[in-house]
Amino acid sequence: MTILLYDLVGRDGARPFSPHCWKATMAIAHKGLDISTVPTRFLEVPTVEGGVSKLVPVIRDGEKVVADSFAIALYLDEAYPERPTLFCGDGGKAMARFIERWSQLTIHPYVTTAAIMDLHAMQDEANAAYFRQNREQRFGQRLEEVVAARDAGLGAFRTSLEPLRSMLAYQPFIGGQSPLFADYIVFGALQWARIASPYRLLDDSDVVAQWFERCLDLHDGLGRTVAAAS
Amino acid sequence: MTILLYDLVGRDGARPFSPHCWKATMAIAHKGLDISTVPTRFLEVPTVEGGVSKLVPVIRDGEKVVADSFAIALYLDEAYPERPTLFCGDGGKAMARFIERWSQLTIHPYVTTAAIMDLHAMQDEANAAYFRQNREQRFGQRLEEVVAARDAGLGAFRTSLEPLRSMLAYQPFIGGQSPLFADYIVFGALQWARIASPYRLLDDSDVVAQWFERCLDLHDGLGRTVAAAS
Known part of the structure; x- marks a missing residue:
């Protein structure tokens, strides 16, 4: 079976970056299903499958269309x-x-803060204009002001991961001995950061970084098929 | 079947207050097993079942002794x-x-901050002295200094519950449509606060408070058999 995935991309159609689309990608791979992606820009999302959702991911599986990463899983x-x-x-x-x-x-609020200028830079002109307008309205700040907080917030962000870090002393995955969708949920957030921005969220010595590397290895290294931002 | 539970109490043997013991109590009730408790003070914990654990809960089920609330579940x-x-x-x-x-x-660090003087006041003289010495060494502060931070921390504490609050828009319990041990984990922390201290952690209008009330109703109102501190 092949699942069609509408996958959010920027100028480069081969660099899908959406955390929620990555959750769906990993879920499809976990099920051992084939995936066929439709690279989709922000401004194209309202036209996906006749406007079924304001957001991607959206999948089509034969006659069935499903939106929202959790609903997809x-x-x-x-x-x-x-x-x-x-x-x-x-x-x-x-x-x-x-x-x-x-x-x-x-995780999402901090990744947004840290990567927002990089996410903007990944878009083509029309989508970059949309992204800036949409996000500046949401935050009530210029993108340049949002990103200015990232260094000051890094320590608190790392501390906020302590429940995950502590859990990893008990088991290698959120799902236990092997990964489940819950792993892909958190993976998606960090993969979004990895693909969008060279900003260093985690120390290599952090067990959370090590868990993320294990997730990148899953399904024949599916997460590594898109290189980290540099 | 009757499970013997070594349950942490203070001066009043009928007011068990430990969050971890409450997790075990709720888990035993969830399984429909009878429970027989051994009221246990801090200073008695090292003698429980021949010193099997530094902490309670400890249960005995026939020949089997198990320590740690998660292991018990x-x-x-x-x-x-x-x-x-x-x-x-x-x-x-x-x-x-x-x-x-x-x-x-x-949750635990803030409940500790908010309730520490009340927890101290619940103990008899010898256990109060132990509690003060042990906790002041842990915090590097007098108990009176620890509790002084509670008003300033209340807003951040309430914000920190946002993942639970947000989840409750999807389902009535952490376990989904009905409670599981994960509910009792969080319940235990708030029940500890409820029994130890009259300090108001949550607004009644908070969906987290409403979930907590639902948990108090479970198993014939087991959680309400100990009155809230006043």
Whole structure:
């Protein structure tokens, strides 16, 4: 089976960067399904599958269209129950939601701060203008003012990862002995940073960085098929 | 089956207050097992079951002795697989560990700050002296200095619960439609505060407070059998 994924890109169609699309990419690979991507710019998102969602990822699997990375993971697990599970039980489904909320509220704001000028620089002219206008309205600040906070915030960001860091003393993945969708949720956030920006979020000696490297190795090194920003 | 629980108390043997013991209490009730408690003061912990652990909870189930609330929950699920599950799958087991680390590193430090003088006041003379000496060594501060930070920290504490608050827009419990051990982990921390201190951690309008009330209702209102501090 081949899943069609509308995947957010900038000027370079071979550098998908969206954290949420990466969650979907990893989930599709985890299920052992083939993936065919439609590189999609910000301004094209409203036209995806007739405007089914304001955001990507969106997937098409035959006749079925699903938007939202979490909904995609739930769909894939239900549609392909004979393939490796993304949640490993209803408890895992429920708690993955907590981890998604934690990642979104803990990691995403700082990655946005740290990478916002790089994300802007990845877009073509029209999309860069959209991105600047949209994000400056959201933050009530110029992009240049947003990014100015990143050095001062780095220490607090690293501290905010302490629950994950501490958990890694017990098990190699959020999913336990092997990765589940919860791992891809947090992976997506750090992969977004890795692809967009050379800014160094983590020390190599950090067990969180080591876990991220393990995630980059998964599914034949799928995460490494896009080089880190330099 | 009756499980013997060594449960931490202060001067009043009927007011168990330990967050970790409450996790075990709720887990035993969730499994539909009877519970028999041994009220245990701080200074008695080293003598529990021949000194099996530096901390309570410790349970005895027939010949089997288990220490540590998470290990107790895992044990109960393995020993009584025909009774309601505490994890609902291996994914739930793995991710409950993340939630435990999040609760321990996010909620526990602030509850300690907020309730430390009240916790001290709950102990008899010998245990109060132990508690003061032990905690002042840990913090490098007088207890009176620790608690002085609570008003200034309250806003940040409430903000730190945002992942839980946000998750509650999706589902009524951390475990999904019904509670699992992950709920009892966070419940234990807030129940510790509720029993030790009248200090108001949450607004009634907060969905986290509403979730906590739902947890107090569980298992025939088990959590309410000990009145809130006043």
